[in-house]
Amino acid sequence: MSEALLKQAPQTSSNTTPSAIWYTRCPVPTTSGIAQHKQWLQNEFARHGITLDSIRASQDRAVRESHFRHSLAGSFREGGNVPPIWAKAQGQDTVVVGITWVDEEQLVFVRGDSDIHTVADLRGRKLGVVRKAASDLVDVGRAEGQRGLLTALHLGGVPRETVEFVDIAAPEWDLKEVSRTREDHHAIPTLALLNGTVDAIFIKGAGSARALAQGLRPIININDQEDPLLRLSAGSPRPITVDRKTLLDSPEIVVRYLAVLLKTFEWAKAHPEEVLSIIAAETATDEDSVLLAFGNKLHLSFEPKLSDIYVEGLRRQKNFLLAEGFIDIDFDVDTWIDPSPLQKAWLLKDQIVLG
Template sequence: MSKYSQTEQQAAITELWYTRCPVPTVSGLALDLGWLDKTFAENAIAFRSLRVVEDRSVRESHYDHTLKGLFREGGNIPAIWARATGKDTRVIGLTWVDEYQAILTLPDSEINQPEDLYKRKLGLPQRVESQIDFSRAMALRGFLSALSVVGLDENDVNFVDVTAEQTDLREPTNSIRSNFYYAEIAALLRGEVDAVYVKGAPGVDLTTEHGLKVVIDLGSHPDPLVRVNNGTPRTITVNADLVEQRPDLVAQYLACLFQTSRWAETHDQDVVRIVSQETGGGEAAVRKAYGTKLHQRLQPTLSNEWISALKLHKDFLLKWGFIPADFDINAWIVLEPFAQAQKLIKESKRWEDKLLA
């Protein structure tokens, strides 16, 4: 039972906020279709993008989740970090889209397989201005996963810092191509490092553009635990006070995502187009990076397997000093909004009728 009174639960809310990472998210699809705007317009609530705010300190809520009434779907590292630093958030859903996660080297390199990384220089991006350097954590996880499959570890390689620019937090446009891995690729091309980690559609584009050699694609490894990283699984989070005070709005948000993922299952090309714009990668790269069944893999869930994977990654971040404190993953996750959203979908056709109108 909520600790808030019924009056407090029905407190007037005139605006809510959203943000998502430049990756395949069901939120990104719902936003492109205008369905989340419709969902909250019924409640006379404006649904606003965090990434159009000019004040960078406000946009930083994408990482630190300080803005009230914020829904976020994206990489789990910033979400885990925010919770570990005391932000009172809740996980209301998870998604898992396996993606291209590659260790790359130069085409004429003698490195052909993970075993050949022994004693090599591996580039770790370093964004010193970032609140949480998720790109560094992501690359380190990728390298250590690649080493683990051949019985190597961090003591068998040499990590080299690669200075990279702080990431921008703007709405994507068709004219902007992702430059997320440029610093690492440049270091590789200059011979300063022997291998780098990339992922997603931008990673595919860079691999093709420079003719780079794939040492291993972790995203296609048969063991899901090897594939665990910032994007697998992705977290859907919201401020805890909104869950407590207005669980109805949280359920409506999730119900909209459920309906959107159902729509995606029969709209392959539309999904590729939207994800291409979201990621800054070409459509061919989207298909290669996320597979031919991307449109069927966007359904949020809270499976025990995915929750276990999230805990595994939290433990990794704690071990390597990316988060300052431990916390209970199970206590971070709330099941009620998910169940309520499923009930909304099951008991009423108004969701489908409203969104498709």
């Protein structure tokens, strides 16, 4: 662990209960995002003498990189599956204690004046995927684009060897707390498409609204597939992970964190309009774009589960990242998961008071 991370390790009291813990979530719809936006997570832990700090809000880039590395002790993460799978394969001793799944628009875009109208028309064409500046962090944007494009080719019956994948140079991600001026990481591939460098790109989620506004035209929406395992992406399933030491030393903290998420899920079901507003803030976009990207049932999508389909989705994403070279070391997904904290959280949930 770097010196910066050692300095930022959670403080503990004499009875080994931490006085400070960390959380992070991706700038996408997450249960943790709603709970922190409403200050429910912060307030619940404050009642027990524990400070909850945001990894992405740190002024120290080494700390912010724990969003990808999961290197901070006493830290929770909910969001896209590429970083936690990569971190686990890198040797980080983390545990999956829940999974959420938010379906979203998953679109392959071409230019508005393109003669490409179906996936079959992609044969012989250039498909753009970003490749970030060299570093030891996993290339999340590339994994996202490659997954989407390969799924589209599979659905359209187009062999991957009949298309040309073209690298689009992109900077390293530095994921800070979201703001209305947050840089759109789809901007660079969009420019490559508009200037003719490539013929098609993949965009998912809130970025789809911006792409449509720029005159791009979708030729397939993977989200239309009925089988959820065909809708897998870098975004869903979204594992909720915690470092194993925290689970072993302070299991009550993990259970309480999950209990707040369960209570948040129940609240979200009854407050669709407020959920829309919160997710617009979390994704640095507007409510119309959120509705377009995630649909009118978004508020029903925030239950942490460890269902068979969620676990199988996580397993298939791990297998995809291994097959495509994003991770080098295989591991067993089933032993990565511990269902007991979520089971106990259901028993604690009704004792949680939001506010």
